[in-house]
Structures are given as C-alpha cells and as structure tokens.
Amino acid sequence: KAGVTQTPRYLIKTRGQQVTLSCSPISGHRSVSWYQQTPGQGLQFLFEYFSETQRNKGNFPGRFSGRQFSNSRSEMNVSTLELGDSALYLCASSLEKTGHEQYFGPGTRLTVT
Amino acid sequence: DAKTTQPNSMESNEEEPVHLPCNHSTISGTDYIHWYRQLPSQGPEYVIHGLTSNVNNRMASLAIAEDRKSSTLILHRATLRDAAVYYCILIYSNSGYALNFGKGTSLLVTP
Numbered sequence: 001k002a003g004v005t006q007t008p009r010y011l012i013k014t015r016g017q018q019v020t021l022s023c024s025p026i027s028g029h030r031s032v033s034w035y036q037q038t039p040g041q042g043l044q045f046l047f048e049y050f051s052e053t054q055r056n057k058g059n060f061p062g063r064f065s066g067r068q069f070s071n072s073r074s075e076m077n078v079s080t081l082e083l084g085d086s087a088l089y090l091c092a093s094s095l096e097k098t099g100h101e102q103y104f105g106p107g108t109r110l111t112v113t
Numbered sequence: 114d115a116k117t118t119q120p121n122s123m124e125s126n127e128e129e130p131v132h133l134p135c136n137h138s139t140i141s142g143t144d145y146i147h148w149y150r151q152l153p154s155q156g157p158e159y160v161i162h163g164l165t166s167n168v169n170n171r172m173a174s175l176a177i178a179e180d181r182k183s184s185t186l187i188l189h190r191a192t193l194r195d196a197a198v199y200y201c202i203l204i205y206s207n208s209g210y211a212l213n214f215g216k217g218t219s220l221l222v223t224p
Contacts, residue, residue, distance in 0.1 A: 043151075043212075043214035044214075045211040045212060048211060092156075092212075098145075098204075099212075100162055101159050102149075102157075102212065104157050107156055
C-alpha cells in the first residue's frame with residue numbers, strides 16, 4: 001500500500017506570494033492533518049480534517065488555510081507569504097477517527113525569499 | 114492540554130535495551146499516551162500508543178504507571194537505526210485531535 005504522498009517536495013517562493021501544498025493520504029484513510037516544522041519552533045500542529053470537515057485548528061494566523069476533498073486528499077494554502085513561513089510542511093493521515101496511528105508523508109520544503 | 118516532560122537526550126549501546134521515560138503528572142482519564150519518533154531527515158513515525166494497560170507491538174513496548182502519571186517506552190534491542198528524536202504525546206480523542214510534539218528525547222545509539 002502506498003504511503004502518504006506530498007507534492008511538491010521542494011518549493012521556493014517570494015514574500016507576498018501565495019502557495020498551495022497537496023497531500024494524498026494512504027488509501028482508505030479519512031483523517032488528514034498538517035504540521036509545520038522549523039528549527040526554532042519544532043513541530044507545530046496546523047489543522048486536521050476528517051470527512052471534509054475541519055475538526056481542529058492550531059494557533060496559526062488566518063493566512064494558513066486548508067481543505068479536504070471527498071476523496072480525502074487535502075490541500076493547504078498559505079497566502080501573503082512571509083520569510084518566517086519557510087519550513088518543512090508535513091501531512092499525516094490516519095485510518096481512525098480518533099487519530100491514533102498517524103502516518104506522515106515526507107513533507108514539502110518551502111523556502112520564502 | 115496536559116503536558117509531558119522528557120529528558121533532552123539519552124545514550125545507549127547497540128543491542129542493549131533502552132528505557133525512555135515520560136512524565137505526565139496532569140494527565141486526564143481520557144488522554145491517550147502516544148509515542149512517535151523522527152529519524153534524521155524524515156517525517157515522524159508512529160511507534161505505539163496506550164491508555165491504561167501496557168502495550169506491545171513489533172517496534173516497542175509501552176509501560177504505563179498504575180497512576181498513569183508516567184510512562185516508559187522500551188526498545189528491547191537498540192539498533193543504530195533507532196537513533197532518533199522520540200516524542201511522548203498525550204491525545205484527548207473526542208471530536209478531533211492534535212499532536213503537540215514538544216522537544217522530545219534525542220536518542221544516541223553507539224556501536
């Protein structure tokens with residue numbers, strides 16, 4: 001069974017632009033969550049979706065948004081990029097509604113210049 | 114959210130057991146104890162989780178104190194591949210969840 005896939009793997013954007021990252025969960029998984037990882041702040045939770053509904057949201061500004069489609073694929077969008085948004089963005093999927101046993105993708109490395 | 118406390122780093126010899134401790138004195142009755150690890154240059158990897166009873170799987174064992182205020186992840190025979198940052202996380206599973214990773218314990222395994 002294929003793992004969680006994220007596209008693109010690497011991305012370079014300039015300040016003020018917007019970006020969309022994509023995540024395809026493991027087949028059959030209906031829960032998808034997103035995390036940001038930086039050297040200074042570590043791994044931080046962004047949001048979580050189950051059956052196209054956002055169930056939980058982390059403490060990030062409104063420039064960060066996401067959605068989930070009927071096939072469980074998910075996208076996250078960051079508008080008006082700032083230098084501090086440079087990070088590794090990780091997506092995880094889970095079979096269970098409770099979120100136990102999350103499987104992470106390789107991440108998208110976003111660099112904002 | 115209930116917090117966890119882990120040592121910043123630990124060291125082990127290859128092929129020896131490793132006991133990684135985690136304190137969670139403010140845990141509530143509905144919090145699950147999860148362990149994840151992150152190998153260098155990879156995304157986090159699920160290791161094990163439990164609620165009250167000790168748990169075993171192919172990767173590790175989880176020993177939970179009777180009062181649930183602490184737990185220990187046990188790697189029975191450390192290998193070089195087990196060198197990673199290990200995170201102990203509490204999850205309250207109701208209508209949604211979030212993994213709050215904290216700093217974790219950096220495990221060094223030496224040959």
